[in-house]
Amino acid sequence: MKKTILLFLIPALFPLLLKGQTAQITGWQKEKHKGFTLMYTSSDSEYLPLYEMLTIQGIESVSTFFGLPFLKEATICVHPGRRSLDSTWQRDWSMPEFTSECWMVASGTAERMDMISPVRWETEACEHRFADSLKTVQLITHELVHVFHGQRNVSPDFSNTAGIDWLIEGLATYASGQCDGERMSAVKKAIAENAAPGNLDSFWKGNLKYGLSGSMVMYIDKTFGHEKLISLLPYATKAEVFSLLGTNEQELLEGWKIFMQNQK
Ligand SMILES: [Zn+2]
Structure with a gap:
Protein backbone atom coordinates (compact mmCIF):
# COMPACT_ATOMS: atom_id res chain seq x y z
CA MET A 1 0.00 0.00 0.00
CA LYS A 2 2.71 2.45 1.03
CA LYS A 3 4.65 1.66 -2.10
CA THR A 4 1.60 2.38 -4.24
CA ILE A 5 1.11 5.78 -2.64
CA LEU A 6 4.76 6.66 -3.12
CA LEU A 7 4.73 5.61 -6.76
CA PHE A 8 1.68 7.71 -7.25
CA LEU A 9 3.09 10.72 -5.41
CA ILE A 10 6.52 10.89 -6.98
CA PRO A 11 5.37 11.50 -10.58
CA ALA A 12 2.83 13.97 -9.22
CA LEU A 13 5.61 15.91 -7.49
CA PHE A 14 7.89 16.06 -10.51
CA PRO A 15 6.36 19.08 -12.18
CA LEU A 16 6.77 20.96 -8.90
CA LEU A 17 10.36 19.84 -8.48
CA LEU A 18 11.17 20.86 -12.04
CA LYS A 19 9.64 24.26 -11.56
CA GLY A 20 11.94 24.65 -8.61
CA GLN A 21 11.10 27.39 -6.22
CA ASN A 153 22.53 42.26 -18.03
CA VAL A 154 24.88 39.59 -19.36
CA SER A 155 24.48 37.92 -15.95
CA PRO A 156 20.70 37.69 -15.40
CA ASP A 157 21.03 36.82 -11.71
CA PHE A 158 24.14 39.02 -11.25
CA SER A 159 26.18 36.03 -10.07
CA ASN A 160 28.81 36.65 -12.76
CA THR A 161 29.36 40.31 -12.10
CA ALA A 162 32.56 41.75 -10.59
CA GLY A 163 32.95 44.94 -8.61
CA ILE A 164 29.59 46.47 -9.56
CA ASP A 165 27.53 45.91 -6.40
CA TRP A 166 27.50 49.70 -6.01
CA LEU A 167 25.98 50.02 -9.50
CA ILE A 168 23.42 47.20 -9.16
CA GLU A 169 22.23 48.37 -5.75
CA GLY A 170 22.73 52.06 -6.46
CA LEU A 171 20.59 51.86 -9.57
CA ALA A 172 17.80 50.09 -7.69
CA THR A 173 18.03 52.60 -4.83
CA TYR A 174 18.07 55.66 -7.06
CA ALA A 175 15.47 54.53 -9.62
CA SER A 176 13.03 53.51 -6.89
CA GLY A 177 13.17 56.89 -5.17
CA GLN A 178 15.04 55.64 -2.11
CA CYS A 179 17.62 58.45 -2.31
CA ASP A 180 15.59 60.52 0.13
CA GLY A 181 16.67 63.63 2.01
CA GLU A 182 17.72 61.69 5.08
CA ARG A 183 20.01 59.36 3.13
CA MET A 184 21.52 62.18 1.07
CA SER A 185 22.24 64.29 4.16
CA ALA A 186 23.96 61.36 5.83
CA VAL A 187 26.20 60.90 2.77
CA LYS A 188 27.00 64.63 2.61
CA LYS A 189 27.90 64.54 6.28
CA ALA A 190 30.20 61.54 5.76
CA ILE A 191 31.94 63.35 2.87
CA ALA A 192 32.32 66.53 4.94
CA GLU A 193 33.82 64.52 7.80
CA ASN A 194 36.18 62.69 5.45
CA ALA A 195 34.44 59.45 6.38
CA ALA A 196 33.24 58.47 2.90
CA PRO A 197 34.81 55.32 1.47
CA GLY A 198 37.82 55.76 -0.81
CA ASN A 199 36.84 53.01 -3.25
CA LEU A 200 33.67 51.79 -4.92
CA ASP A 201 33.96 48.28 -3.51
CA SER A 202 33.17 49.76 -0.09
CA PHE A 203 30.08 51.65 -1.23
CA TRP A 204 27.63 48.77 -0.77
CA LYS A 205 28.74 48.19 2.81
CA GLY A 206 27.77 49.51 6.22
CA ASN A 207 24.90 51.73 7.34
CA LEU A 208 25.21 54.22 4.50
CA LYS A 209 25.23 51.65 1.70
CA TYR A 210 21.92 52.73 0.14
CA GLY A 211 22.80 56.42 0.24
CA LEU A 212 26.38 55.95 -0.98
CA SER A 213 25.52 53.63 -3.89
CA GLY A 214 22.32 55.46 -4.79
CA SER A 215 24.00 58.87 -4.83
CA MET A 216 26.83 57.59 -7.04
CA VAL A 217 24.26 56.44 -9.60
CA MET A 218 22.43 59.76 -9.23
CA TYR A 219 25.74 61.53 -9.96
CA ILE A 220 26.28 59.41 -13.10
CA ASP A 221 22.72 60.08 -14.25
CA LYS A 222 22.93 63.85 -13.74
CA THR A 223 26.48 64.31 -14.97
CA PHE A 224 27.05 61.72 -17.71
CA GLY A 225 23.39 61.67 -18.79
CA HIS A 226 20.40 59.35 -18.57
CA GLU A 227 21.22 57.62 -21.86
CA LYS A 228 24.71 56.84 -20.61
CA LEU A 229 23.31 55.40 -17.39
CA ILE A 230 20.94 53.18 -19.37
CA SER A 231 23.80 52.04 -21.61
CA LEU A 232 25.52 50.59 -18.51
CA LEU A 233 22.76 48.01 -17.97
CA PRO A 234 24.35 45.11 -19.90
CA TYR A 235 27.79 45.31 -18.31
CA ALA A 236 29.14 43.06 -15.60
CA THR A 237 32.50 44.52 -14.61
CA LYS A 238 33.78 47.75 -13.16
CA ALA A 239 36.36 48.07 -15.95
CA GLU A 240 33.62 47.98 -18.60
CA VAL A 241 31.64 50.61 -16.73
CA PHE A 242 34.65 52.97 -16.47
CA SER A 243 35.46 52.41 -20.12
CA LEU A 244 31.93 53.30 -21.17
CA LEU A 245 31.91 56.39 -18.99
CA GLY A 246 35.38 57.36 -20.21
CA THR A 247 36.67 57.78 -16.69
CA ASN A 248 38.43 55.93 -13.88
CA GLU A 249 37.58 55.18 -10.26
CA GLN A 250 39.50 58.08 -8.76
CA GLU A 251 37.97 60.64 -11.11
CA LEU A 252 34.51 59.24 -10.53
CA LEU A 253 34.90 59.44 -6.75
CA GLU A 254 36.23 62.99 -6.88
CA GLY A 255 33.42 64.13 -9.18
CA TRP A 256 30.82 62.45 -6.95
CA LYS A 257 32.14 64.21 -3.84
CA ILE A 258 31.88 67.64 -5.48
CA PHE A 259 28.44 66.79 -6.87
CA MET A 260 27.20 65.74 -3.44
CA GLN A 261 28.66 68.77 -1.68
CA ASN A 262 26.72 70.96 -4.12
CA GLN A 263 23.42 69.21 -3.41
CA LYS A 264 20.97 71.26 -1.38
ZN1 LIG B 1 18.79 45.55 -3.91
Missing part, protein backbone atom coordinates in the same frame (compact mmCIF):
# COMPACT_ATOMS: atom_id res chain seq x y z
CA THR A 22 8.14 25.97 -4.40
CA ALA A 23 9.01 22.32 -4.15
CA GLN A 24 9.70 22.36 -0.42
CA ILE A 25 6.53 24.14 0.53
CA THR A 26 3.15 22.75 -0.16
CA GLY A 27 0.13 24.88 -0.84
CA TRP A 28 1.61 27.29 -3.39
CA GLN A 29 -0.80 28.81 -5.82
CA LYS A 30 -0.31 31.04 -8.80
CA GLU A 31 -2.26 33.78 -10.41
CA LYS A 32 -1.45 35.06 -13.87
CA HIS A 33 -1.59 38.79 -14.52
CA LYS A 34 -0.67 40.95 -17.49
CA GLY A 35 3.13 41.13 -17.36
CA PHE A 36 3.75 38.90 -14.32
CA THR A 37 2.63 35.89 -12.33
CA LEU A 38 2.01 36.02 -8.59
CA MET A 39 2.97 32.94 -6.55
CA TYR A 40 1.56 32.84 -3.04
CA THR A 41 0.33 30.58 -0.29
CA SER A 42 -3.19 30.54 1.05
CA SER A 43 -2.15 32.61 4.08
CA ASP A 44 -1.74 35.58 1.73
CA SER A 45 -4.82 35.13 -0.45
CA GLU A 46 -6.55 38.13 1.05
CA TYR A 47 -3.61 40.44 0.29
CA LEU A 48 -3.31 39.49 -3.38
CA PRO A 49 -5.22 42.49 -4.78
CA LEU A 50 -2.86 44.74 -2.81
CA TYR A 51 0.28 42.93 -3.99
CA GLU A 52 -1.01 42.93 -7.54
CA MET A 53 -1.51 46.69 -7.34
CA LEU A 54 1.95 47.28 -5.82
CA THR A 55 3.57 45.15 -8.54
CA ILE A 56 1.76 46.95 -11.37
CA GLN A 57 2.70 50.30 -9.85
CA GLY A 58 6.34 49.21 -9.48
CA ILE A 59 6.57 47.87 -13.03
CA GLU A 60 5.17 51.13 -14.33
CA SER A 61 7.62 53.26 -12.31
CA VAL A 62 10.59 51.21 -13.49
CA SER A 63 9.55 51.28 -17.17
CA THR A 64 8.98 55.03 -16.92
CA PHE A 65 12.34 55.66 -15.28
CA PHE A 66 14.23 53.80 -18.00
CA GLY A 67 11.85 54.67 -20.84
CA LEU A 68 11.96 50.99 -21.76
CA PRO A 69 9.72 47.97 -21.20
CA PHE A 70 10.55 44.80 -19.26
CA LEU A 71 11.83 42.19 -21.72
CA LYS A 72 9.91 39.30 -20.19
CA GLU A 73 7.32 38.45 -17.60
CA ALA A 74 8.63 37.77 -14.11
CA THR A 75 7.31 35.65 -11.28
CA ILE A 76 6.58 37.52 -8.07
CA CYS A 77 6.88 35.05 -5.23
CA VAL A 78 5.20 36.10 -1.97
CA HIS A 79 6.67 34.04 0.88
CA PRO A 80 4.60 33.45 4.00
CA GLY A 81 7.67 33.89 6.21
CA ARG A 82 11.45 34.07 6.49
CA ARG A 83 11.96 30.30 6.53
CA SER A 84 10.33 30.02 3.13
CA LEU A 85 12.42 32.89 1.70
CA ASP A 86 15.62 31.44 3.14
CA SER A 87 14.98 28.02 1.63
CA THR A 88 14.61 29.64 -1.79
CA TRP A 89 17.81 31.66 -1.39
CA GLN A 90 19.67 28.58 -0.11
CA ARG A 91 18.72 26.73 -3.27
CA ASP A 92 19.16 29.61 -5.75
CA TRP A 93 22.51 30.67 -4.35
CA SER A 94 23.70 27.06 -3.73
CA MET A 95 24.33 27.98 -0.08
CA PRO A 96 22.48 25.31 1.94
CA GLU A 97 23.53 26.85 5.26
CA PHE A 98 22.52 30.42 4.40
CA THR A 99 20.44 32.26 6.99
CA SER A 100 19.27 35.74 6.07
CA GLU A 101 19.76 38.86 8.19
CA CYS A 102 16.59 40.29 9.68
CA TRP A 103 16.68 43.36 7.37
CA MET A 104 16.66 41.21 4.23
CA VAL A 105 13.10 40.88 3.00
CA ALA A 106 13.29 40.55 -0.78
CA SER A 107 15.43 39.94 -3.85
CA GLY A 108 15.12 40.32 -7.60
CA THR A 109 16.71 38.74 -10.68
CA ALA A 110 15.72 38.62 -14.36
CA GLU A 111 13.23 35.82 -13.84
CA ARG A 112 11.71 36.56 -10.49
CA MET A 113 11.27 38.60 -7.40
CA ASP A 114 11.04 36.94 -3.98
CA MET A 115 9.72 38.72 -0.93
CA ILE A 116 8.40 38.00 2.51
CA SER A 117 4.75 38.96 2.44
CA PRO A 118 4.96 42.70 3.26
CA VAL A 119 2.10 42.58 5.78
CA ARG A 120 4.34 40.28 7.85
CA TRP A 121 7.46 42.45 7.87
CA GLU A 122 6.62 43.75 11.31
CA THR A 123 7.04 40.30 12.84
CA GLU A 124 9.32 38.61 10.28
CA ALA A 125 11.84 41.42 9.77
CA CYS A 126 13.64 44.39 11.28
CA GLU A 127 13.99 47.89 9.77
CA HIS A 128 10.88 47.48 7.58
CA ARG A 129 7.27 48.19 8.37
CA PHE A 130 4.46 47.52 5.97
CA ALA A 131 2.67 50.55 7.42
CA ASP A 132 5.39 52.86 6.01
CA SER A 133 3.52 52.81 2.74
CA LEU A 134 5.92 54.97 0.70
CA LYS A 135 8.91 52.90 1.82
CA THR A 136 7.03 49.68 1.09
CA VAL A 137 6.24 50.87 -2.46
CA GLN A 138 9.87 51.93 -2.93
CA LEU A 139 11.21 48.62 -1.66
CA ILE A 140 9.07 46.63 -4.10
CA THR A 141 10.08 49.01 -6.89
CA HIS A 142 13.74 48.56 -5.88
CA GLU A 143 13.46 44.80 -6.39
CA LEU A 144 11.70 45.30 -9.70
CA VAL A 145 14.64 47.45 -10.86
CA HIS A 146 16.83 44.40 -10.18
CA VAL A 147 14.42 42.31 -12.29
CA PHE A 148 14.58 44.87 -15.12
CA HIS A 149 18.38 45.18 -14.83
CA GLY A 150 18.83 41.39 -14.78
CA GLN A 151 16.81 41.09 -17.99
CA ARG A 152 19.31 43.38 -19.72
Whole structure:
Protein backbone atom coordinates (compact mmCIF):
# COMPACT_ATOMS: atom_id res chain seq x y z
CA MET A 1 0.00 0.00 0.00
CA LYS A 2 2.71 2.45 1.03
CA LYS A 3 4.65 1.66 -2.10
CA THR A 4 1.60 2.38 -4.24
CA ILE A 5 1.11 5.78 -2.64
CA LEU A 6 4.76 6.66 -3.12
CA LEU A 7 4.73 5.61 -6.76
CA PHE A 8 1.68 7.71 -7.25
CA LEU A 9 3.09 10.72 -5.41
CA ILE A 10 6.52 10.89 -6.98
CA PRO A 11 5.37 11.50 -10.58
CA ALA A 12 2.83 13.97 -9.22
CA LEU A 13 5.61 15.91 -7.49
CA PHE A 14 7.89 16.06 -10.51
CA PRO A 15 6.36 19.08 -12.18
CA LEU A 16 6.77 20.96 -8.90
CA LEU A 17 10.36 19.84 -8.48
CA LEU A 18 11.17 20.86 -12.04
CA LYS A 19 9.64 24.26 -11.56
CA GLY A 20 11.94 24.65 -8.61
CA GLN A 21 11.10 27.39 -6.22
CA THR A 22 8.14 25.97 -4.40
CA ALA A 23 9.01 22.32 -4.15
CA GLN A 24 9.70 22.36 -0.42
CA ILE A 25 6.53 24.14 0.53
CA THR A 26 3.15 22.75 -0.16
CA GLY A 27 0.13 24.88 -0.84
CA TRP A 28 1.61 27.29 -3.39
CA GLN A 29 -0.80 28.81 -5.82
CA LYS A 30 -0.31 31.04 -8.80
CA GLU A 31 -2.26 33.78 -10.41
CA LYS A 32 -1.45 35.06 -13.87
CA HIS A 33 -1.59 38.79 -14.52
CA LYS A 34 -0.67 40.95 -17.49
CA GLY A 35 3.13 41.13 -17.36
CA PHE A 36 3.75 38.90 -14.32
CA THR A 37 2.63 35.89 -12.33
CA LEU A 38 2.01 36.02 -8.59
CA MET A 39 2.97 32.94 -6.55
CA TYR A 40 1.56 32.84 -3.04
CA THR A 41 0.33 30.58 -0.29
CA SER A 42 -3.19 30.54 1.05
CA SER A 43 -2.15 32.61 4.08
CA ASP A 44 -1.74 35.58 1.73
CA SER A 45 -4.82 35.13 -0.45
CA GLU A 46 -6.55 38.13 1.05
CA TYR A 47 -3.61 40.44 0.29
CA LEU A 48 -3.31 39.49 -3.38
CA PRO A 49 -5.22 42.49 -4.78
CA LEU A 50 -2.86 44.74 -2.81
CA TYR A 51 0.28 42.93 -3.99
CA GLU A 52 -1.01 42.93 -7.54
CA MET A 53 -1.51 46.69 -7.34
CA LEU A 54 1.95 47.28 -5.82
CA THR A 55 3.57 45.15 -8.54
CA ILE A 56 1.76 46.95 -11.37
CA GLN A 57 2.70 50.30 -9.85
CA GLY A 58 6.34 49.21 -9.48
CA ILE A 59 6.57 47.87 -13.03
CA GLU A 60 5.17 51.13 -14.33
CA SER A 61 7.62 53.26 -12.31
CA VAL A 62 10.59 51.21 -13.49
CA SER A 63 9.55 51.28 -17.17
CA THR A 64 8.98 55.03 -16.92
CA PHE A 65 12.34 55.66 -15.28
CA PHE A 66 14.23 53.80 -18.00
CA GLY A 67 11.85 54.67 -20.84
CA LEU A 68 11.96 50.99 -21.76
CA PRO A 69 9.72 47.97 -21.20
CA PHE A 70 10.55 44.80 -19.26
CA LEU A 71 11.83 42.19 -21.72
CA LYS A 72 9.91 39.30 -20.19
CA GLU A 73 7.32 38.45 -17.60
CA ALA A 74 8.63 37.77 -14.11
CA THR A 75 7.31 35.65 -11.28
CA ILE A 76 6.58 37.52 -8.07
CA CYS A 77 6.88 35.05 -5.23
CA VAL A 78 5.20 36.10 -1.97
CA HIS A 79 6.67 34.04 0.88
CA PRO A 80 4.60 33.45 4.00
CA GLY A 81 7.67 33.89 6.21
CA ARG A 82 11.45 34.07 6.49
CA ARG A 83 11.96 30.30 6.53
CA SER A 84 10.33 30.02 3.13
CA LEU A 85 12.42 32.89 1.70
CA ASP A 86 15.62 31.44 3.14
CA SER A 87 14.98 28.02 1.63
CA THR A 88 14.61 29.64 -1.79
CA TRP A 89 17.81 31.66 -1.39
CA GLN A 90 19.67 28.58 -0.11
CA ARG A 91 18.72 26.73 -3.27
CA ASP A 92 19.16 29.61 -5.75
CA TRP A 93 22.51 30.67 -4.35
CA SER A 94 23.70 27.06 -3.73
CA MET A 95 24.33 27.98 -0.08
CA PRO A 96 22.48 25.31 1.94
CA GLU A 97 23.53 26.85 5.26
CA PHE A 98 22.52 30.42 4.40
CA THR A 99 20.44 32.26 6.99
CA SER A 100 19.27 35.74 6.07
CA GLU A 101 19.76 38.86 8.19
CA CYS A 102 16.59 40.29 9.68
CA TRP A 103 16.68 43.36 7.37
CA MET A 104 16.66 41.21 4.23
CA VAL A 105 13.10 40.88 3.00
CA ALA A 106 13.29 40.55 -0.78
CA SER A 107 15.43 39.94 -3.85
CA GLY A 108 15.12 40.32 -7.60
CA THR A 109 16.71 38.74 -10.68
CA ALA A 110 15.72 38.62 -14.36
CA GLU A 111 13.23 35.82 -13.84
CA ARG A 112 11.71 36.56 -10.49
CA MET A 113 11.27 38.60 -7.40
CA ASP A 114 11.04 36.94 -3.98
CA MET A 115 9.72 38.72 -0.93
CA ILE A 116 8.40 38.00 2.51
CA SER A 117 4.75 38.96 2.44
CA PRO A 118 4.96 42.70 3.26
CA VAL A 119 2.10 42.58 5.78
CA ARG A 120 4.34 40.28 7.85
CA TRP A 121 7.46 42.45 7.87
CA GLU A 122 6.62 43.75 11.31
CA THR A 123 7.04 40.30 12.84
CA GLU A 124 9.32 38.61 10.28
CA ALA A 125 11.84 41.42 9.77
CA CYS A 126 13.64 44.39 11.28
CA GLU A 127 13.99 47.89 9.77
CA HIS A 128 10.88 47.48 7.58
CA ARG A 129 7.27 48.19 8.37
CA PHE A 130 4.46 47.52 5.97
CA ALA A 131 2.67 50.55 7.42
CA ASP A 132 5.39 52.86 6.01
CA SER A 133 3.52 52.81 2.74
CA LEU A 134 5.92 54.97 0.70
CA LYS A 135 8.91 52.90 1.82
CA THR A 136 7.03 49.68 1.09
CA VAL A 137 6.24 50.87 -2.46
CA GLN A 138 9.87 51.93 -2.93
CA LEU A 139 11.21 48.62 -1.66
CA ILE A 140 9.07 46.63 -4.10
CA THR A 141 10.08 49.01 -6.89
CA HIS A 142 13.74 48.56 -5.88
CA GLU A 143 13.46 44.80 -6.39
CA LEU A 144 11.70 45.30 -9.70
CA VAL A 145 14.64 47.45 -10.86
CA HIS A 146 16.83 44.40 -10.18
CA VAL A 147 14.42 42.31 -12.29
CA PHE A 148 14.58 44.87 -15.12
CA HIS A 149 18.38 45.18 -14.83
CA GLY A 150 18.83 41.39 -14.78
CA GLN A 151 16.81 41.09 -17.99
CA ARG A 152 19.31 43.38 -19.72
CA ASN A 153 22.53 42.26 -18.03
CA VAL A 154 24.88 39.59 -19.36
CA SER A 155 24.48 37.92 -15.95
CA PRO A 156 20.70 37.69 -15.40
CA ASP A 157 21.03 36.82 -11.71
CA PHE A 158 24.14 39.02 -11.25
CA SER A 159 26.18 36.03 -10.07
CA ASN A 160 28.81 36.65 -12.76
CA THR A 161 29.36 40.31 -12.10
CA ALA A 162 32.56 41.75 -10.59
CA GLY A 163 32.95 44.94 -8.61
CA ILE A 164 29.59 46.47 -9.56
CA ASP A 165 27.53 45.91 -6.40
CA TRP A 166 27.50 49.70 -6.01
CA LEU A 167 25.98 50.02 -9.50
CA ILE A 168 23.42 47.20 -9.16
CA GLU A 169 22.23 48.37 -5.75
CA GLY A 170 22.73 52.06 -6.46
CA LEU A 171 20.59 51.86 -9.57
CA ALA A 172 17.80 50.09 -7.69
CA THR A 173 18.03 52.60 -4.83
CA TYR A 174 18.07 55.66 -7.06
CA ALA A 175 15.47 54.53 -9.62
CA SER A 176 13.03 53.51 -6.89
CA GLY A 177 13.17 56.89 -5.17
CA GLN A 178 15.04 55.64 -2.11
CA CYS A 179 17.62 58.45 -2.31
CA ASP A 180 15.59 60.52 0.13
CA GLY A 181 16.67 63.63 2.01
CA GLU A 182 17.72 61.69 5.08
CA ARG A 183 20.01 59.36 3.13
CA MET A 184 21.52 62.18 1.07
CA SER A 185 22.24 64.29 4.16
CA ALA A 186 23.96 61.36 5.83
CA VAL A 187 26.20 60.90 2.77
CA LYS A 188 27.00 64.63 2.61
CA LYS A 189 27.90 64.54 6.28
CA ALA A 190 30.20 61.54 5.76
CA ILE A 191 31.94 63.35 2.87
CA ALA A 192 32.32 66.53 4.94
CA GLU A 193 33.82 64.52 7.80
CA ASN A 194 36.18 62.69 5.45
CA ALA A 195 34.44 59.45 6.38
CA ALA A 196 33.24 58.47 2.90
CA PRO A 197 34.81 55.32 1.47
CA GLY A 198 37.82 55.76 -0.81
CA ASN A 199 36.84 53.01 -3.25
CA LEU A 200 33.67 51.79 -4.92
CA ASP A 201 33.96 48.28 -3.51
CA SER A 202 33.17 49.76 -0.09
CA PHE A 203 30.08 51.65 -1.23
CA TRP A 204 27.63 48.77 -0.77
CA LYS A 205 28.74 48.19 2.81
CA GLY A 206 27.77 49.51 6.22
CA ASN A 207 24.90 51.73 7.34
CA LEU A 208 25.21 54.22 4.50
CA LYS A 209 25.23 51.65 1.70
CA TYR A 210 21.92 52.73 0.14
CA GLY A 211 22.80 56.42 0.24
CA LEU A 212 26.38 55.95 -0.98
CA SER A 213 25.52 53.63 -3.89
CA GLY A 214 22.32 55.46 -4.79
CA SER A 215 24.00 58.87 -4.83
CA MET A 216 26.83 57.59 -7.04
CA VAL A 217 24.26 56.44 -9.60
CA MET A 218 22.43 59.76 -9.23
CA TYR A 219 25.74 61.53 -9.96
CA ILE A 220 26.28 59.41 -13.10
CA ASP A 221 22.72 60.08 -14.25
CA LYS A 222 22.93 63.85 -13.74
CA THR A 223 26.48 64.31 -14.97
CA PHE A 224 27.05 61.72 -17.71
CA GLY A 225 23.39 61.67 -18.79
CA HIS A 226 20.40 59.35 -18.57
CA GLU A 227 21.22 57.62 -21.86
CA LYS A 228 24.71 56.84 -20.61
CA LEU A 229 23.31 55.40 -17.39
CA ILE A 230 20.94 53.18 -19.37
CA SER A 231 23.80 52.04 -21.61
CA LEU A 232 25.52 50.59 -18.51
CA LEU A 233 22.76 48.01 -17.97
CA PRO A 234 24.35 45.11 -19.90
CA TYR A 235 27.79 45.31 -18.31
CA ALA A 236 29.14 43.06 -15.60
CA THR A 237 32.50 44.52 -14.61
CA LYS A 238 33.78 47.75 -13.16
CA ALA A 239 36.36 48.07 -15.95
CA GLU A 240 33.62 47.98 -18.60
CA VAL A 241 31.64 50.61 -16.73
CA PHE A 242 34.65 52.97 -16.47
CA SER A 243 35.46 52.41 -20.12
CA LEU A 244 31.93 53.30 -21.17
CA LEU A 245 31.91 56.39 -18.99
CA GLY A 246 35.38 57.36 -20.21
CA THR A 247 36.67 57.78 -16.69
CA ASN A 248 38.43 55.93 -13.88
CA GLU A 249 37.58 55.18 -10.26
CA GLN A 250 39.50 58.08 -8.76
CA GLU A 251 37.97 60.64 -11.11
CA LEU A 252 34.51 59.24 -10.53
CA LEU A 253 34.90 59.44 -6.75
CA GLU A 254 36.23 62.99 -6.88
CA GLY A 255 33.42 64.13 -9.18
CA TRP A 256 30.82 62.45 -6.95
CA LYS A 257 32.14 64.21 -3.84
CA ILE A 258 31.88 67.64 -5.48
CA PHE A 259 28.44 66.79 -6.87
CA MET A 260 27.20 65.74 -3.44
CA GLN A 261 28.66 68.77 -1.68
CA ASN A 262 26.72 70.96 -4.12
CA GLN A 263 23.42 69.21 -3.41
CA LYS A 264 20.97 71.26 -1.38
ZN1 LIG B 1 18.79 45.55 -3.91
